[in-house]
Amino acid sequence: MSSTSPSPTLPNVKAGSLRDELSSLRIDRSQARRSSPLALLAWGLLLLAILGAIGAAGYVALKDQLFPLPEVAVDSVRVMTLGQLKTELTATGYLESRWQAAVGAKVPGRIAEIPVEEGTEVKAGDVLAELEHADLDAMLESRKVAVALAEAQVAEAKFNAEQSQRDFNREQDVFKRNAGTKAALEKAQTTRDANKTILQAREASVAAAKNAVKEAEEAIRNMFIYAPFDGTVVTKDAEKGESIMPGGMGASSGRGSVITLAKLDELEVDTDVKEDYLGQIRKGQPTEVVVDAVPDHRYRGKLREIIPMGDRTRGIVKVKVAILNPDERLFPELSATVFFLPDQKEGDANQSERKGIFAPVTAIQGEGEEKFAWVLEGDRVRKVSVTTKGDADGGLIEMASPFKGGEMLVTSPPPGLKEGAQVKMAE
Known part of the structure; x- marks a missing residue:
């Protein structure tokens, strides 16, 4: 016997009323949205600001054309x-010492001592550096002993020569009295002549030994590097312990110089003048020199030399301008400007510096x-x-x-x- 469940019952809904309710849920776009007055005002102000900025930019851009400023x-x-007011010509260059030398040794060696520093003022003959020379010192002592030995041998030879001379004189006197033989006389003469020759040889040995001592002393003297003139040490090109080689050009061959020496009281400007202006300068012409490192001071100068050799590739001629009143603020390689002045009468030099x-x-x-x-x-x-x-x-x-x-x-x-x-x- 089977049984069935009762069917669920649906509410009684009308189709027409459902469609009406759904239609009521739609958004009505038929009516335009209305803006508030504040929003309209904001939009208006923004538009006016944009137009004002555009106008201002345009005014600025066209201002110079519409209302040009006087130039x-x-x-x-x-x-x-x-003196500068009356300058006829100017030229630039660099300071250099008229007397400047890279000082080195005559022989190779290793530096034992450098008793000077940059800026040290030295006199001609002062020691700038010393090379190691212990071996030469020993050789000198040995040669001095050789001199003493040679002199002792000379003394011995001199004694022998004098004794043989007395023997010869005695034999000669005996022979004259017919008491001696000719053979004895000849033997005494031969001994005398031989001893004289030995003495001369010994004296020559002494001279040779003394010359050997002088040679050793000169070799030791070459181990010292001396200042060739009065000046100032501007650079130290080597240090203690370095090897030095005359003519050396680098580390592989050794240093070529130890000290660069310059006379700072005789400075000049090395400069160039174009060929076109060569007719405006002359030897002895007064000048004023301005050094970049001392801009507040003007130095008196004189055109010392016009180098008689042109440079056809650059079209210039090199000239040397001596500085007449240098001071301690000037040194080589500083840049300088030269003002070439007209000839001055006596007493005008100080006036031109005013x-x-x-x-x-x-x-x-x-x-x-x-x-x-x-x-x-x-x-x-x-x-x-x-x-x-x-x-x-x-x-x-x-x-x-x-x-x-x-x-x-x-x-x-x-x-x-x-x-x-x-x-x-x-x-």
Whole structure:
């Protein structure tokens, strides 16, 4: 007998009402969203800011074209000596000592001692270095003993020679009295002559031994390196314990020199002058020398030599300019600038060293007590009253006031320039 489960009963739902409910859940896009007033205001302000930025950028870009600034040429006020003002030609070069030498030994050896340092002042004949020479010392002592031995042999030979001379004299006297034989006389004569020869040989041996001593002493003297002239040690090219070889060019062959010596009181500038300007210089011409390491001082100089050999590849001629008043601040290999001056009368040398403040003539406007100049400060100009003295020279004029050097002045200012006007420097 089978049994069945009762079927579940569904609620009675109408199809039409279900479709209506689903339709009510859809989003209605038929109506446009409405923006709030604050959002519209923000968007408007943003748009105005963008337009303002674009306009400002355009104005800046077109400002120079729409309202161009006046262009002005400028030049500086400079501190110069009267000698520099009258410079005919300038050239650059390097300091060198007229007397400079790389000092080495005459013979090879190993350095035992260097008693000097860089900057040491030495006199001619002072010891700069010493090489090891113990073997030569022993040889010298041996040769001195040889001299003593040779001298003793000379004394012996001299005694023998004198004795044989007395023997010969006695035999000769006996022979004259017919008491002796001719054979005895000849034997005494032969002995005498032989002893004289031996004495001469011994004396020659002494001379040879003494010369051998001198040779050893000279060899030892060559172990010392002496200063060839008064000067200053500028470099030490070797140290204690290093080997030295005359003419050596490197570590494999040994050092070639030990000390570089220079006379610092006789310095000169080694410089070049172009062939085109050779006619503007002459031997003995006065100069001023400015050394980069001592920029606040100008040294008096004189063109010492024009080297009679040109360089056709570079088109230059080498010249030597002697410095007349060097001091302890100068030494070789410093860079220097030479100002070639016109010939000076006696007493003008000190006058040419006087410093002054000079401005370009084209920057000075007005006449008499109403002279003025436009000073450029940033991108604006300022009118300044000025006082000059003397006449213009080389496009420059000396200023009595108010400049100190370094100010930038407008040269040949355009008409209508006003106080505080904004300008642009000409390129």
